[in-house]
Each structure stands twice: as structure tokens, then as C-alpha cells.
Amino acid sequence: MNASENAFWVDRFYGKTIVLPGKKLAQGMASFDSFFVDGAVNGVAGVVKRIGVSLKPLQSGYVRSYGATFVAGVIGLVIFFLTRGSL
Amino acid sequence: MDFPMLSVLILVPVLAAVIVMVLPANRTELHLPVALVLSLLPVGLAGVLFARFESAAGFQFVEQAALIERWGISWHLGIDGIALPLILLTTVLVPISIAASTSIAKSPQLFLAMVLLLEAGLIGVFSALDLIVFFVFFEAILIPMYFIIGIWGSENRIYAAIKFFLYTAFGSALMLAGIIALSVLQQQKTGFASFDYNELLTLEIAPGTQAWLFAVFGIAFAIKVPMFPVHTWLPDAHVQAPTAGSVLLAGVMLKLGTYGFLRFNLPLFPDAAVKYAPVVATLAVIGIVYGAAVAIVQTDLKKLVAYSSVSHLGFIMLGIVAFTQSGLDGGVIQMVNHGITTGALFLLVGMLYERRHTKLIADFGGLQKTMPIFAGVFLFSTFASIGLPGLNGFVGEFLVLVGSYATRPVFAIIATAGVVLAAIYLLWAYERVFTGEPDKPENVNVPDLNLRETLIFVPLIILILTLGLYPKVLLNRIEPSTAAIIDRIEATTDFVEPTFVIGEPSE
Amino acid sequence: MDLLADYLWLIIALPLAGAVALHFGGKFLPEPLPGIAAAGAIGTAFLIAAAAFVPLATGDAEPHVLMLWDWMPGLGAAFEIRWDQLSALMTLIITGVGTLIHIYSIGYMHGDPRFSRFFTYLNLFAASMLTLVLANNYAMMFVGWELVGLCSYLLISFWFTRPSAAAAGKKAFVVNRIGDFAFIVGLMLIFTQFGSLTMSETVLVHPGEVLSPGTATAIAILFLIGAAGKSAQIPLYVWLPDAMEGPTPVSALIHAATMVTAGVYLIARNAAIFELSPVALPIVATVGAATALVAALIAVGQNDIKKVLAYSTVSQLGYMFLAIGSAGYVAGVFHLMTHAFFKALLFLGAGSVIHGMHEEQDMRKMGGLRKAMPITHATMLVATLAIAGIFPFAGFFSKDEILAAAFANGGYYLVLWGVGLFTAFLTAFYMTRQYIMVFWGKPRWVEGLTPHESSLWMTVPLMVLAVLSAGAGFLNTPQLHTLEDYLEPVFEALNPAHLESELPRILGMDGLAFGLAIVSLGVAVIGIGSALFVYARSS
Structure with a gap:
């Protein structure tokens, strides 16, 4: 009866297996974007700056x-x- | 010679900019209305272009006058079915951007002049048929945009402006080298120098050379699009730019990149285009999924829309390198669609910022209750951007997806995932900003759209519906030109466009 | 007789015009005018549909296609209406039940500050749903498919100040989008295989000459995923229970009677493709049976009056999938229709109860309502008997046909038949449980509450639906197969690859068909009896 009342916990299951990992993945990609992709560009700019421009x-x-x-x-x-x- | 429509169309905004600048500086109430009225002239002229444009391949409204004969540089203008929609888009978005710029306090005259000069440059780029003229316009528009971001932007504007400038300047340097190399080739082959587009089209370029030239033009345009991984200037530029800057940047300037691919990379270097299309398609698909995924977790509304642009522009690029009729048509019409819907979203975010002086999603909540009209327009634009069929975004996306499925099924299927992600990031943002009770005191008394602001959206909403339900108004004019590109690729390479005939199974 | 043929677009245009007019002008109209206008728009559409339906049913008119305008010519995408037996029947259900629910809503939404906005959305939904079923072109169908999703989103989160409502709307749209992803890929396959998206040039003509079994399987599975999103099947059913956050008429119209059946319609429409695949139909049937069972098991444990009905809807949609997957297309469409009647009635009745109980939805705080709400009680009883499958109510006939279709396939399908039979027991059980908890026993109301019967706006539609729930079963009995004959032109050419065509032979044996009917009736009676035993004693 408990299982039925809680709809076999399917929503919680999807939350833990899909929604949460998905959000974490997106978060990871956003960090990757600002640290690595953009960081590389800013790094190059920094080097140029140090050369004297x-x-x-x-x-x-x-x-x-x-x-x-x-x-x-x-x-x-x-x-x-x-x-x-x-x- | 016919009436030089295109030159006039370029000149009118320049003159408008001059008129705005000579208005008395203390009559501030005049500046914006005058600029707005003057910016409507190009809309009328573009309307004439649209009405008189014949649905056929080749360039129309052509005008040519020698500039530097010895180097083969001429004032050569003309538009085809790819340039026409973009010129229409430009002329429509400029008055809208101006009408939305009432909150510009710092030297509004200069600001309005910059917007108008930007318009002239954009029209010039889309109508130039001489590579030097193209390049000059391509560079010239950087200047007003640089100032728009650098002077009227928010806190970090200088950083964003320089980043924007350096990124594109790097690409420009590559492209200029490519242009010069092309004309040297031309001189070697024919004995006379020329930067004329039609002249260069007749060149037969060795595959190895094509590869290099494709790369230099491609990098320059990829930065403009922007494609992954050279997109990081875009979120910064958008977040810092004032509303009008964002609208024109996303609405039109990004299309310089996709337009460049269609105008130069595919027809001039067909061999390399076929060879390197998988690379471009890969980056496009990464952009679609990556841009959408990063958009999901953005905390700043404007940044969210900016990353959604990375995703949407990926669709356009995927369509372009599909080399199918539907793919190219979808790419071109999606350039227009993205300009309209993203333009609308940036306008909305801008108006929200004017009211609340924040763009952070977490600062809002429950706004549908306090500003229902605003929420309605926002939701409408959101669904146009999500690609709801019946609205414009779907037409482009669907054409691109089906068109690219024909030649690159796996890419098309992965790209379709972007459709799911778009619903997530936009509806989640809508939920957090607009639904629930307005529990923060600042959100209780936010004024709804006023009449001026509502009127700004009327043309956009009409366009969203028209292009969504009857895209033929544009597709008819686009098709002959895109077909010509595919024909050219088929004629010069061993690529064959797959065709689907009713009743005959494929493969 | 074909005077109407060129004006069929009015069926879509009328509710659409209603939506547009109400959107801009509705707020200037006092209650109940916006509701009457909206009901009038869809009611007129119903009359036109009925007038065009009659010649089609009598055989005086042939199915035909009405071209509206070209959309994306390169893809063969166009707006074109297909008026055949299946789309006509769907149109009648949508506009008929839709009109009743519009009228009911005038009473239900009384006093809501966004009264006219509600009817804007309701009319827009009707136009979208009609676009979906009337499409002769996959692209146009997808327009309807997505727009009903939009309306569902708007109406689930209609009371947007409730965070749970807003979240539920978003969840519904996003989960549906996962199904749409598959649908779009399916459309790409259809176009690259057939060179067109017009149905009358593709699947309705010669699918077997074009599609290999492998490709047919791929398209079928993709369409099944799409259908599972819209029709709330495993694994994508999770949005539908949350969708109960919407006003109850929305649950009745969109999340019971019409939109959620779009997936069933999609598969029925494309049955020719499914039949080319050796595995597609068994998969459809399995998904259906599993969903029917799981959702029924969950329904047994729910205490929210609407949640019971939500899971019941998921379960009944599973039955429809089981029917289609058993090549019992007429049975599937038949159940779609009877379910539209009795489930709409159950939801509207539940809405009446919720109203009478001043927004209480917990059945543990109800009880003994039969005296306070006699009309609601009587009509709900009819609907309960109908869904439980008691002779001679509508659900008995349609559910029995589904089980017979599954049984007739033999082999593996006997397992699915068993699952369906057990689910029939559960259905009778949880529905009786709900009926007792709401209407019988001692009142368990919150103190000071005085339940009252609803206004005529609400009770008249209940009574009309009760009549339909009681009698619609006789449209298709083993002796009187009116519906079967009517739909024959749509499904006659089909010949499922996975069956040895035993269906007609087995079902032709009257004795067996009768025996199966007795078995399913017996199961239903046991279900009701067990529920009475458990709940009637305790209250």
C-alpha cells in the first residue's frame, strides 16, 4: 500500500537518475566554458599583454x-x- | 543605369546619423523621435526591394562603378535571395532598437548616430559584391558596435568591448589575407587584378589552396557566428551591451558569420567545403547541445539568452553545411527568425532591467501577476524561440533538421535533442521569473508594458506569426539562390544532393 | 450533400476565432458572456462537424482532402484537412465533449479573476486538437500536436501563483518534448523515405512498397515514443498526475477525453507502418498492458480524488494501447470514445464534488455526500459502473472488445490478456473505493462545512455525459457492429504482420466471445465486491 500511495517512487527515481545528473552535467559544462574555453582566450590575451601591448x-x-x-x-x-x- | 537602390539604402542611414548629430544638443526630446522617423525610411526602401525582387537566381538591383581600376576594386553592389531577407531584418530591427533606447542618458545623439551608422554598415556588408568593399563594411561596423558596448554598456563594458574587438580583429586579419591571396591568384590566372565576386567565382582553385582559403575565411566567420569554441566573446558582449546593442548584435551581426559561409566559403571553395563540412557540422552540433546545456544553468537572464543564441546559430550552421535545399533554406530563414525572436527576448530583458536594475533570475519571481502583458509577450517570444510550430522558429529548425538528416542523419538526430533542451532552459527561466506569488517586495509594484513598449512588439509578433504560418513569402525568394549554391557545389565536386521523390524509396 | 466539404476549415477556425476574440476583447465582457461565446464557437463547430459527418456515415459522401495552403513546399509540408471516418469521429468527440465541458466551465470558473482568459485557452485548445486530428499532413499534425501541448502547459499552470501548478505545467511540456524529439526524428524518416509529408501520398497509399521492415520498425518505435509522451505511457507518464494542478474542467477535457488520446490516434492513423514491422505492435501492446497495470496499482493507493482519476486515465490509455497493439483498432478507438464520455464525467463530477466541498480534494475528508449532491452522485455512479465494466454500461463493451482482441492473438498475447483482466479487477476495485469514500459512510468533513449541489451550468453537462456513458456501448456490440462497419474503410486494408490473422476466426466464434465477456464481467463484479467488502464495512 505504501508503494502504491507513493506511486512506486518513480518521480524520485527520475529525479535521482536523470534530473539531478543532468543539472550537474550542465553545471559542469558551464564551468568548463568559463574556466577552459574562455580561460584559454583570456590566457592568450594575458600573454600578449605581458609582451608589452x-x-x-x-x-x-x-x-x-x-x-x-x-x-x-x-x-x-x-x-x-x-x-x-x-x- | 537603374536607380541605385542599394547605394541609397546605405546612404540614408548615414545621412540620418548626420541629421541626428546636428540637432541642437539641448533639445533632447527631439533626438529619439527624429532618429526613429528617419530610421523608418530604410524600412520603406527595403519594402520596395522586397516587392520588386524577382524569385530568381543571380544578383538583382546591381550597380557597379570602378573605384581603383588598377587593383580591380569597384563599388559593386547587388543582392540575391540570401542577402534580401537579412537586409529586411536589419531595417526592421533598427527602428525597434531605437524605440527601445529611451533610457540612454549619456549623449543620446551620439548613441543614435552610432546605431544608424551600424545599420548603414550592415546593409553595406549584405549588398557588397566586391571583396574589398565587403571587407571595409565588415570592419567598419565593428567601430559603432565597439563604441555602443564600450560607452553605453554596463559595469564591465571595457573588458567586453575589447574582447569583442580583438576576437573579431583576429578573424578579420585572417580574412583580409585570404582576400588578398584570392586576388593574387586571380591575377596569376587571368593577368588582371580583381576583387569582384563574380570574377572570383570563375576561378578554378586547386583543392589544396581551397583548403587554406576555406580555413581562413571560415575562422573569421566562425568567430562572428559564433561557433564553439570561439563563442566566449558573445555572452560577455551581450551582458554588457545596452539593449539596442544586444538586439542588433544578436539579431543581425551574428548573421555576418553565417552569411559569410554561404556567400564565400561554399561557392568559392566548394571542394574544401565538401571536404571540411563534417568538421563544421561537428562544431555546429556541439554548439547546439553545449550552448543549450550551458544556458540551463545561467543565473543571468541576458546570459541565458546569449547562450541560447550559440545553440540556435548552431542550427543555422548545420543547415548550411548540409548542402541540401531544405538545409540551406532553413539556414537562411532561421537567420531571420533568430533575429526576430532573440531580438524580442533581448528587448524584454532590457525592459525588465530598466525597471528593476537587475538581470539575475533569482531577483525576480511572480512577475506574471504584476505585469501580465509583459509576461504574455515574454511567453510568446519564448515559445517562438523554443520552436513551437505555427511560430517562426519551428520553420527554420524543421527545414534544417530534415535537410541535414538527408546527408548527415546522426548529426541531425543529436541536433534534435537541442529542441528538448530549449524547452528546459526557457520554461525553467520563465517559471522562476514569472510564476508563483511576487514574494519579494521589489517585485510587487513593477509597472507593466506601456503603450510605446507594447507597440515595439507589434511588428515582431506579426512577423513571428507570418513567418511561422506562411514562410513562403521568404522561401520563394530564398530558394533560387540557395539552389544555385548547391548546383555550383554539384558541378565542381562529386557531391550529389540526395533527392526524394514521392513513391520512390530512397537507398 | 457535400455542400460542407469546402467549409470544413470552419471547424478549426471557429474555436480559433473565439480564442483570438476573447484574448483581445474578453476582459471587456462580464461573466458569463466569455464562456457563452467560447461554448458557442465550439458548439457551432460541433454542428458543422455533425452535418458533415452524416453523409459520410450513410455512405453518401466519400472521404476527401481539403487543401488549405502550402507551408514548406520543399518538404511537402502543407495545411490540408483530411475528412475521413476516423478524423470525423475524433472531431465529433472533441467538439461534442468539448462543448459540454465549455458549458460546465461557465459554472466551475465562476468568480475567477481570469474567467475570460480561461476560455481563451480552452478555445485555443479545441482549435489545436482539431488541427491535430484533421491533418492530412504530418507537419500540420505536428502543429496541432505541439499546440495542444502549449495549451496543456498554459492550462495546467493556469493558477500560476501556485508554484506547484507552474512546475507541473513545465514538467508536462518538457516530458512531452522528449516524446516530440522522437516524433520529429520519425518525421525525418518519413520524409526521406516517402519524399512527402502528405499522408494521402505516403502511409495511406503504399507503405509496403516503400518501407523495409527495419525502417518501418524504426518509424513505429519513434512514433510510439512520441505517443507515449502525449498519451502518458511508461516511461513518460509521470507528467499526467502532476497535471491535476490545472482547473478540473481542464483535467476532463485535455487530460482525459481528448489530448491524451492523441497518441492512440497517431498509432491508429499510422497502423499501416506498425503492421509492416514484425515487432512494433507487440511492443505497443506490452507498453499498454504494463502501463494499464502499474497505473491501476498506483490508483488504488491514492487519496486525492483527482489523483485517482489521473492514474485511472493513464491506466485506461494503456488499455487503448493494448487494443491497438493487438490490431484491435476499432476496439481501441471505441474505448477512446467511451472513455472520453465516462472519464470526462468522472472528472467533471469530481470537480462538482471539489466545488461542493469548497476546494477539498482529499477523499479522507469526504464521505456521505450522496444526499448533499444527488445529481453529482447519480451521474458519478453511472460513470463508475461504466469504467468498471458493468453490463450494459459503455465501458463494458469497449473494454471487453480490447480483452477479446488481445486474447485472439494467442501466444504471448495471452499474458497481456491476463494483465488486462487483472487490471479490470483493479479498475473496478479502485473506482468503487473512490465512490464509497466520497459518497457513502459518515461525513468526515472539516467542521463547519456545508456541501452543496452545483449549479445547472455544471449539472446539465453531467447528465448528458451520464446518458452517453450509459448508452454508448451499444454502438458496437457483437451483434450490432455499427462502429466497426463505419470505421471499416479506414482499417480494412490492414493485415498485421505479426498475426496469423486468427482474429476474425476466433472472434467469429460467438460462444468464445460470449465466454470472454462473461469472464471480464465476472472480474469486474469481483472487483466491486472486494472494494465493498473492504471499504463499505469500514465506513
């Missing part, structure tokens, strides 16, 4: 060095593509 946004030196890095990067990439035999 200031991250202050509107400082003219930054904009200039950003521009210089950008152009240098593009030129480097183009040269890289063009020197590959297949082109």
Missing part, C-alpha cells in the same frame, strides 16, 4: 600598435599563402 582601449599608442600588428599579420599570412607551392 597595452590593453587600454583608446590610448593612441595602442591603436597604432594594433594597426601595425594587424598589417604585419596580414602581410605575413599573404606571404605564407603565396610561398606555398600550390598557389
